[in-house]
Amino acid sequence: MYSLYFHIPFCRSRCGYCDFNTYAGLERLIPAYLHALEQEIRHAELQAAGRLKVHTLFFGGGTPSLLPLTGLERILSVLHAAFDLDPRAEITLEANPGTLSFNYLQGLKALGVNRLSLGMQSARPEELRLLERQHTYLEVIQAAAWARQAGLENFNLDLIFGLPHQDLESWAHSLEMALRLHPAHLSLYALTVEHGTPLQRWIDRGLLADPDPDLAADMYEHAAGRLEQAGYLQYEISNWGRLEPARLSELGSGFSRGYYAAAVCQHNLQYWRGLPYLGFGAGAHGYAAGVRTENVLSPAAYIQRMQQPGPAVGAFPLTPATIGSRVVGLDDEIAETMMMGLRLVQEGISTTGFKTRFGMTLEHRFSQEIEELTRLGLLEWQGSGAQSRLRLSPRGRLLGNQVFMRFV
Template sequence: MPQKPPDGAPPPDDGALPAAALAELAHRALGAYVHVPYCAARCGYCDFNTYTAADLGGALISSVGLTTFVDMATREIRLAREVLGAAAGPIATVFVGGGTPTLLPAGDLARLLRALDAEFGLAPGAEVTTEANPESVDPAQLEQLRAAGYTRISFGMQSDRPHVLAALDRRHTPGRVSEVMRWARKAGFDHVSLDLIYGAPGESEADWAASLHAAVQLGPDHVSAYALTVEEGTKLSRRVRRGELLEPDDDLLADRYLLADDILGAAGLVNYEVSNWSRGADARCRHNLGYWRGDNWWGFGPGAHSHVGGVRWWNVRHPAEYAARLGADRSPALAREELDDESRRVERVMLGVRLAEGLPVGELAEAGLAACAELARSGLVEPGGLEFGRVRLTRRGRLLTDTVVRALLPD
């Protein structure tokens, strides 16, 4: 099951935010994240807040499942408008994730977007993304989503090798990704992204190279590539603990990352964040850039996290409790924390240094500034970036991001 949420202070039942947090809405973009916590089956490596039919008593179509999810999320959207006030909006980016959002009918995903537009308005040129598993969509559904206003779709490809997909408990076959990519382009999506995972049990270097080549041949304008992590409480962690599978080796993962950067770069996909590559600035995921740059967003749905003006909160995780709270006209927030100025600075350093655009050196305290010269001598940050007032990771630095962050934020 998914890991437990962090600790925090109890939020007010009406979800009200401090005036100082609301005042920041005028200065930073507002995004909306919608968490659809349903999956047809749980992948062995996944510790996200997701639920299968078995978890919900035998059917996703139930009083706590798909039939009420959009109604409850719409209630939370109305609550967000009440809390944020008339000054909030329009929404610059929408990201519908999960789980498997495309288990919802296209009409329901359209209804979510209409609710956000009705309460906040969507900014001109708003980026509207949904995630999708390749086996969960068909041509008609994709056409309906595009017509409803979705501009971007991200498919969970993970690998092109059947035995690697099996090790990850993925349900689609490699050929299915080619089909859904073709359907998405025909439907008129502005941007199509692929997610890949490297370091799976049984994956060779040749397997990973084949997956990368297969991905770029499909013509995405965005690729995310993540190292497999063994999360406590997952099926994968239990198999590793029993000795059935080997945990990924750090040196192997580094080699896989460099191979990804080589192949994706040769195909014209440029790294703009440690784990993300795009074909030009327009293809970058603007919603995720908002996270890395410290913008405001409201997360709707069970277990979703939000951030407005230095206040961060997270919703109750189970769909039944989420529905019950909203049904009783209460905020679904479970807990929250208010970040002080130093905590916010630390987060800006931790996230901002991951971006190719670099971190402004003005975010660093004296000890962090002093560390920059040594980081440059060690080949972890670009000397030229420092001359222009930004800390920019080298390719080697991307492999050692945590080391760089520790140097920039010494105890």
């Protein structure tokens, strides 16, 4: 089963901390960009061996909620024609709260979108200003209410912690304000100061304090405790799904119990489980048939490549928009499996799954690393024998990057 990602690289303005492949002031390109997306989808359809089965779609960005409903409708109908789309497919659209209206959300629902991801980031006006976000917390409340009314109750809120001048109390406040909206899902990210962003320049000039990593770790621990208490399952380092108690009591025991009862993001699970996905649009990445692909970054160049494809494109999963591709060798695949799989803090890496996929045992391949990291209390085993899984300990979740580095 495949997952499909669509990158929508348009924003009304650029936020000071953002280093995503997005552009302000290029909305005039949207119609041509949508047409180029259609072309790229059709190209993938023609190149693939057989009709691909697809179970998740994700429109990310950028600000996909800037797309007109008619354009989205067209893309979805091209997708239905090109792929074998599961009738229960998860279809997510990222939205900026300030760009939404009730009619728009109703329109999304009518088109089959069944999951929203809203960029809330903070409930504090001064923090939203610092991030140069264009929305207010009131607009988040309004967006959540409209989403529910439109039948899109499966929504995520993104929040950022570890901001310059943010203290634990301020973070706890934003988290409470998010919980008041009863989101089905929460993604919490520590602010990273990306190279070349305005935020980095302000910090370098001493206009803003450097984020404090120890304080950010305290904020993360606070959130993990509070969300567990509020009935959310942490299933990935930065992601929590709301547990539905009615579903939980129907299910037996075992690690997967939580997944079926929690509102997890199926699309992102595909990445973390190392399963195939195609990426469409400017700067989109894909992984299919053992090949990682990367598309051209600029929206104008993307449109041009899809309008006038060059002569030699290459076999699936390459498209005329591809500017980089890499066959993933065995060692890379193993390293990626460890890095991505360990992000799944409940599921971790299954010993049986690892042996089936790579023909060797996890303990044999990484005996020294596992012994050392379990001794340091950063990794732990769950279950025993064929059922056993290696996963991050609660302490390991705070030091994930240090753990991952040992498997590269």
